[in-house]
Amino acid sequence: MKQVYLDYSATTPVKEEVVQEMIPYYTELYGNPSSLYGAGLVAKEGLEQARERVAKLINADSGEIRFTSCGTEADNWALQGVADALQKKGNHIITSKIEHHAILHTCEYLQKHGFEVTYLDVDSEGFVSPAALEAAIQDSTVLVSIMMANNEVGTVEPVKELAAVAKSHGVLFHTDAVQALGNVPIDVKDLGVDFLSMSAHKIYGPKGTGALYIRKGAAIHNFMHGGAQEAKKRAGTENIAGIIGFGKAAELARENLDAHIGHSQKLRDYFWQRIQENITGVQLNGPGTAGRRHPGNLNVSFDYIEGEAILLMLDANGISVSTGSACSSKSLAPSHVLDALGVPITKMNGTVRFTVGDFTTAEDIDYVVDVLTKIVGRLRELSPVTGQEGW
Numbered sequence: 245m246k247q248v249y250l251d252y253s254a255t256t257p258v259k260e261e262v263v264q265e266m267i268p269y270y271t272e273l274y275g276n277p278s279s280l281y282g283a284g285l286v287a288k289e290g291l292e293q294a295r296e297r298v299a300k301l302i303n304a305d306s307g308e309i310r311f312t313s314c315g316t317e318a319d320n321w322a323l324q325g326v327a328d329a330l331q332k333k334g335n336h337i338i339t340s341k342i343e344h345h346a347i348l349h350t351c352e353y354l355q356k357h358g359f360e361v362t363y364l365d366v367d368s369e370g371f372v373s374p375a376a377l378e379a380a381i382q383d384s385t386v387l388v389s390i391m392m393a394n395n396e397v398g399t400v401e402p403v404k405e406l407a408a409v410a411k412s413h414g415v416l417f418h419t420d421a422v423q424a425l426g427n428v429p430i431d432v433k434d435l436g437v438d439f440l441s442m443s444a445h446k447i448y449g450p451k452g453t454g455a456l457y458i459r460k461g462a463a464i465h466n467f468m469h470g471g472a473q474e475a476k477k478r479a480g481t482e483n484i485a486g487i488i489g490f491g492k493a494a495e496l497a498r499e500n501l502d503a504h505i506g507h508s509q510k511l512r513d514y515f516w517q518r519i520q521e522n523i524t525g526v527q528l529n530g531p532g533t534a535g536r537r538h539p540g541n542l543n544v545s546f547d548y549i550e551g552e553a554i555l556l557m558l559d560a561n562g563i564s565v566s567t568g569s570a571c572s573s574k575s576l577a578p579s580h581v582l583d584a585l586g587v588p589i590t591k592m593n594g595t596v597r598f599t600v601g602d603f604t605t606a607e608d609i610d611y612v613v614d615v616l617t618k619i620v621g622r623l624r625e626l627s628p629v630t631g632q633e634g635w
């Protein structure tokens with residue numbers, strides 16, 4: 245059966261060039277970069293080259309990149325590390341209602357430990373307003389954390405404007421750029437952010453590797469305690485092969501950025517056009533396709549049917565997608581993101597997230613639209629509420 249993967253925001257396949265660069269670090273180049281003999285130095289060299297490649301992708305200095313085990317760790321570190329470092333200055337943090345759980349659940353943890361958190365509302369397309377941020381800043385505010393691109397509905401936040409507001413009040417600014425990396429041009433110097441989270445497996449690199457950009461001089465405490473790795477800022481023997489893979493993936497992402505964005509956008513727009521031509525009762529959630537939206541993201545509500553049912557029937561046809569957020573799709577709670585956008589519960593239930601990427605083709609989209617049209621028709625025939633008021 246034909247297989248079509250349309251869940252690039254959940255994870256991406258590791259590119260062949262990336263795997264090829266990683267393999268030697270599992271076999272002959274297995275030295276510990278902290279060791280002082282030859283094998284250690286070779287690993288250390290690889291580590292530093294990867295750091296430079298990741299730094300270059302976001303226009304940072306390589307000394308500002310600290311590797312972590314994933315994007316989630318980078319988010320936890322930014323929030324808890326700044327909260328620790330600045331607890332004498334204040335106990336207030338500002339974030340948004342549509343952040344990834346790596347941010348929201350860390351904020352909840354900090355609330356249990358004496359911090360106060362303001363969760364900013366977003367508009368119907370998912371945008372955070374710089375004016376609302378300005379109004380929320382207090383004397384006790386130590387950190388603002390607003391994501392760069394939303395993982396469910398693709399909203400690309402005005403991070404530069406938001407960071408400028410924080411800076412004008414002397415408040416540090418963190419952005420979760422895990423979805424934005426490789427999909428939106430990122431220049432940390434131009435954006436004016438103090439911290440930025442990244443993850444390798446969303447940019448065709450391996451799982452289990454991420455990084456936190458820490459602007460030189462920005463106040464943050466350590467999160468992992470132990471050895472002297474990562475300039476004594478993040479202890480633990482480095483996942484060298486993973487980091488090598490992240491470095492290669494970052495290099496490819498930088499070289500292919502324009503082509504990748506163009507390819508994703510073209511197929512995403514074609515997909516949405518074909519859905520609208522073939523299926524009635526559909527609604528796009530998040531910004532319009534011509535707006536400030538992640539180039540590969542399509543989040544669609546189908547009237548009268550359950551997103552889960554669509555997902556399972558697409559899966560039976562070899563097509564992988566997700567409903568709402570991949571991370572919450574195992575729970576029955578509606579998506580906190582769609583909820584914050586004001587999507588009514590009836591539409592929320594019928595929502596599917598499709599995300600395209602480098603290996604998606606127009607033939608894939610044609611196949612998916614054919615299958616999807618049949619599935620939606622069949623499910624609506626079975627739906628007891630089709631056409632009824634209240635849906």
Ligand SMILES: *Cc1c(COP(=O)(O)O)cnc(C)c1O
Pocket residue numbers: 253254313314315316317319344346391393394395420421422423443444445446453454
């Ligand atoms: C995937 C994702 C994360 C988590 O990254 P991991 O490397 O999987 O831990 C955090 N934030 C956003 C926006 C994401 O999409």
